[in-house]
Amino acid sequence: MNNMVLPKGLFLNVKTTAETIDILCNHFLPSLLFESIPILEANNRVLAQDVYSQIDVPNFNRSTMDGYGLNARDTFGASSSMPAYLNIAGDVLMGETTHLRLKSGEAARIPTGGMLPENANAVVMIEYTHEIDNQTLEVQKPVGVWENTVCIGQDIKKQNLLFQAGRLLRAYEIGALAAIGQTRVDVYQRLRVGIISTGDEIVPAHALPDKGQVRDINSLVIASKVLELGAVPNFYGIVQDRLELIHDAIKACVSQNDVVLICGGSSVGARDFVIDALSSMGETLVHGVAMKPGKPTIVAKIEEKPVIGLPGHPASTTIVFLVLVQPLLAHLQHTTLSPWYLTAITSRNIPSQPGREDYVRVRTRDMNQEAQMSAEGIQSQLTISASSNTKYLAEPVFGSSGLIRPIFEANGLIKIPIDCEGLDEGEEVRVMLM
Numbered sequence: 001m002n003n004m005v006l007p008k009g010l011f012l013n014v015k016t017t018a019e020t021i022d023i024l025c026n027h028f029l030p031s032l033l034f035e036s037i038p039i040l041e042a043n044n045r046v047l048a049q050d051v052y053s054q055i056d057v058p059n060f061n062r063s064t065m066d067g068y069g070l071n072a073r074d075t076f077g078a079s080s081s082m083p084a085y086l087n088i089a090g091d092v093l094m095g096e097t098t099h100l101r102l103k104s105g106e107a108a109r110i111p112t113g114g115m116l117p118e119n120a121n122a123v124v125m126i127e128y129t130h131e132i133d134n135q136t137l138e139v140q141k142p143v144g145v146w147e148n149t150v151c152i153g154q155d156i157k158k159q160n161l162l163f164q165a166g167r168l169l170r171a172y173e174i175g176a177l178a179a180i181g182q183t184r185v186d187v188y189q190r191l192r193v194g195i196i197s198t199g200d201e202i203v204p205a206h207a208l209p210d211k212g213q214v215r216d217i218n219s220l221v222i223a224s225k226v227l228e229l230g231a232v233p234n235f236y237g238i239v240q241d242r243l244e245l246i247h248d249a250i251k252a253c254v255s256q257n258d259v260v261l262i263c264g265g266s267s268v269g270a271r272d273f274v275i276d277a278l279s280s281m282g283e284t285l286v287h288g289v290a291m292k293p294g295k296p297t298i299v300a301k302i303e304e305k306p307v308i309g310l311p312g313h314p315a316s317t318t319i320v321f322l323v324l325v326q327p328l329l330a331h332l333q334h335t336t337l338s339p340w341y342l343t344a345i346t347s348r349n350i351p352s353q354p355g356r357e358d359y360v361r362v363r364t365r366d367m368n369q370e371a372q373m374s375a376e377g378i379q380s381q382l383t384i385s386a387s388s389n390t391k392y393l394a395e396p397v398f399g400s401s402g403l404i405r406p407i408f409e410a411n412g413l414i415k416i417p418i419d420c421e422g423l424d425e426g427e428e429v430r431v432m433l434m
Contacts, residue, residue: 014288014295016418017323017357023285023299024328028306032188032258032333039177042169044230045187046333051163053180056153061116063092065148068129068137069120070107075142084139088131092117107137116149123148156180166335168230191231191333194257195219196249197238198265198274199312204238217404218263218310218317225321229329229337231259241265243273250277254302258332261325264312267296274298274309282307290356290418293401294320306332313401319359319413322434340433342412344392345426350414352422361410362394364431394431410434 015023034048063069070086078084089106092098092114100108100117107124108117116123125148128141156162156179163173169187177185197219205215216238223233234257239249246265253260265274266287275298278284282302289297293316298309308325310317322339330337344364352358368391394414399406412431416423423429 014290015286016290020286020289020297020299020324021327024306024324025331027285027301028304028328028332030332030334032191034186034188036184036186039174039183039185042174042177042185042187043171044227045169045185045190046230046335047163047165047167047169047173047185048188048334049186050161050165051177051180051182051185053156053158053160053162055156055180056158057156057179058150058154059152060097061120061149061151063110063112063114063116063123063148064150065123065125066112067110067123067125067148068107068139069102069110069114069116069123070139070143071102071104071119072122072143072145072147074105074107075122075124075139078139078142080140083130084142085132086137086139088135088137089117107139121145121149168335168337188334191259191329192234192257193226193231193329194234194236194253194260195222195226195263196236196246196253196260197263198241198246199238200241202238202264216263217314218312221314221318221407222261222263222310222321225318225326226329229326230333231329241273243276246273247277247281250281250302250307254281254305254307258305259329260302260305260307261321262298262307262309263317264310266298266309266311272296278302278307278309289320289324291320291323292353292356292358294323294359295356297324311401314404315361315399315401315407318407322413322432323359341430342392342433343428344394344412344431345428346414346423347393347395348425350396350416350423352416352420354419354421357418358416360414360416361397361399361406362412362414362431363397363410364412364433365393365395367391367393392431394429 074086075084086105086107089102089108090100092108092110094111094114098115098117102117102119122143124139124143130138132138197216201213202216203209203213209215226233236249236253239245262274265272278300282300284300286299288295294311296311297320300307310320350360397406397410412433414429414431
């Protein structure tokens with residue numbers, strides 16, 4: 001008998017991805033405090049308080065076209081052959097309050113963004129008018145009530161909820177905050193994510209690898225994804241395949257971060273020590289997930305913090321991050337990040353084995369572009385697509401999980417359910433965009 005811990009030799013009690021996400025969300029609860037920061041610093045931060053507008057946007061009725069402000073009924077029935085004639089009451093100046101009050105049959109010159117005069121409820125575009133003289137306007141096309149205008153509060157209404165807490169703030173949300181005059185915002189503190197790479201064969205990206213060595217790309221890919229989600233990645237270097245070194249790196253990482261991600265060493269090989277280190281430091285919640293790629297994934301709990309062991313192959317690492325880690329980080333940051341999906345049809349048969357979820361990398365193509373191709377295979381797909389109203393073709397990008405090129409050649413993932421033997425050519429699928 002040897003001293004190997006049994007789970008290191010076998011994947012026992014393999015969990016589904018849904019079960020693993022439930023374990024992650026039930027064992028680890030959000031605990032971040034919040035802080036007030038200027039909106040210019042709020043990009044990719046998570047909103048901690050609901051935001052209500054204290055003003056109407058816009059706070060005056062304004063024109064969206066260069067033309068003439070008027071009462072719409074004065075143009076009803078106008079045409080190029082039978083124009084309407086109105087008196088020009090004056091000019092609206094950009095950026096200034098107008099005190100013009102239009103009477104029936106009157107119009108005022110107005111620029112885009114200008115304030116509508118009192119009693120004006122529409123703007124006729126300058127292209128459909130002609131000034132006969134400085135006081136007489138010929139209108140050659142009717143306009144509807146409030147046509148070519150934006151009304152008070154049409155964009156944002158006073159006292160209405162603008163953004164709910166938990167929203168990830170991007171450039172457009174920051175622009176909306178500026179529009180209501182809110183220059184500071186309450187956001188959650190950024191989640192700290194420690195990243196460890198393991199493996200005797202791994203060298204830094206700047207190093208020249210010897211034969212048998214590879215550059216570390218996993219930590220950089222993961223760190224980039226962490227930044228996209230508004231969290232802070234912290235690197236803890238490359239750790240050799242020695243139990244004591246891995247133990248010490250995890251200990252340091254746990255003490256200084258909210259989440260720990262370990263790239264490599266999660267499998268069951270003779271030199272995969274991550275599971276031993278984690279088992280000696282805390283509780284192992286999951287070792288083995290019914291997914292391909294990514295089966296060796298580990299979920300552990302140390303000092304009440306999640307520690308996730310990711311497979312070492314780049315494709316496996318990336319897919320496990322998207323499927324399992326991304327929902328965890330969103331959960332811990334009090335937000336929900338729903339992936340973007342599109343509907344497509346498969347370009348060929350895609351085999352799978354029941355008992356696991358297969359995540360297949362695909363490259364999506366616009367069917368309108370494919371329609372210009374004459375290959376018989378593509379044309380058959382277009383025929384199938386036309387019957388389902390699907391506009392995209394999903395072409396699988398096959399390759400070993402150790403290869404890098406398939407990662408950046410693909411732009412989406414297809415999930416083949418755990419009880420499915422594969423997908424047929426022409427089958428409609430949901431593609432999770434990467």
